[in-house]
Amino acid sequence: MSERHLYIHVPFCARRCAYCDFSIAVRPQVPVHEYLRGLRAELALRAPADKWIIDTLYFGGGTPSRLGPQGITALMTVVAEFATRAPGAEVTMEVNPEDVTPESAKAWIDAGINRFSLGVQTFDASVLKWMHRVHSVEQSTLAYDTLRSAGANNISVDLIFALPATLNRDWREDIEKVLTVDPEHVSLYGLTVETGTPLQRWVDRGTAVPVGDDSYSQEFMEAHEVLTSNGFDHYEVSNFAKPGFRSRHNSSYWSGAAYAAAGPSAHRFDGTTRDWNIKPYAAWLEAVTAGTLPTEGREDLSYDNRATERIYLGLRTTDGLSLSEVSDLSTVHAWRDAGWASISNETIRLTAEGWLRLDSLAADLTLSRSNF
The missing domain is CATH 3.20.20.70 (Aldolase class I)
Structure with missing residues (x-):
């Protein structure tokens, strides 16, 4: 990517x-x-x-x-x-x-x-x-x-x-x-x-x-x-x-796109791997001045990690989340009935009331996916 x-x-x-x-x-x-x-x-x-x-x-x-x-x-x-x-x-x-x-x-x-x-x-x-x-x-x-x-x-x-x-x-x-x-x-x-x-x-x-x-x-x-x-x-x-x-x-x-980054604490993502830089300015400067990458950590995202991120990122915008990502439709139907979401064109979108519960709703979908 x-x-x-x-x-x-x-x-x-x-x-x-x-x-x-x-x-x-x-x-x-x-x-x-x-x-x-x-x-x-x-x-x-x-x-x-x-x-x-x-x-x-x-x-x-x-x-x-x-x-x-x-x-x-x-x-x-x-x-x-x-x-x-x-x-x-x-x-x-x-x-x-x-x-x-x-x-x-x-x-x-x-x-x-x-x-x-x-x-x-x-x-x-x-x-x-x-x-x-x-x-x-x-x-x-x-x-x-x-x-x-x-x-x-x-x-x-x-x-x-x-x-x-x-x-x-x-x-x-x-x-x-x-x-x-x-x-x-x-x-x-x-x-x-x-x-x-x-x-x-x-x-x-x-x-x-x-x-x-x-x-x-x-x-x-x-x-x-x-x-x-x-x-x-x-x-x-x-x-x-x-x-x-x-x-x-x-x-x-x-949207889950790849992005590059530089500077203290900057995070990068290539579609499957996320890594990030040293946080303190002085330590970052020392590393790059010595000609070494100032990377502090790295995370390789598994298939399940990426699926979890797609759920969370999809729910946080009005672009929404495709229903194909949802294993248990009864969960999102309950959200709709509570006024926390709408469903149209095979996409679920949270309402403002739903966004107040974003973390827990995303966790519910992730859990239901893992149970299937």
């Missing part, structure tokens, strides 16, 4: 957010040239001799926008040594509001970035402070307007829901503010408590209390109802898009 999708991990951040367990490197001064030398070294080890031909390119992090305008231009040049973008390729960059200026926005677009994922998270100033975000509410709206003025016509906004009740965050107000700024795409993520994060320490001390399932479900369904009634397609459990603006790169993951 040929990789048509490329992910590049840029680990740098100004500060670790309270909930974040991603591979990041907090640096007051970003070592742009050092990072680019390391990335070039890894790509030289991984890319085919005749280059990848890619339909999507995604710069995630971390905070890619921390590389600045010249850094992103140089990054695009490095990637072009090893990958050729197909006509109409989607090129996404994750951006934090505080990094966006008229100069940087123009430089990024001139370099070839044609889709921006803006890390807003909330429009509540006190909640931003609690999250350890370094931008302000004003910077979020200014960043959006600046990208638009520079010519960006494909912007996604990230929000986090299901925050502790003691923060008194008005979730409906955040959703309505998103409608006011009017992006092409919205990603919503429920807050989770990850090991080793400041949030976990707060929960362990009792100074932060995670919301219960009822509050989580209420906020998820409220977002679903408001956004879909305003022209957004809820096409994946966490993602909403206006017509024609689904994330093509992330959709490749959900």
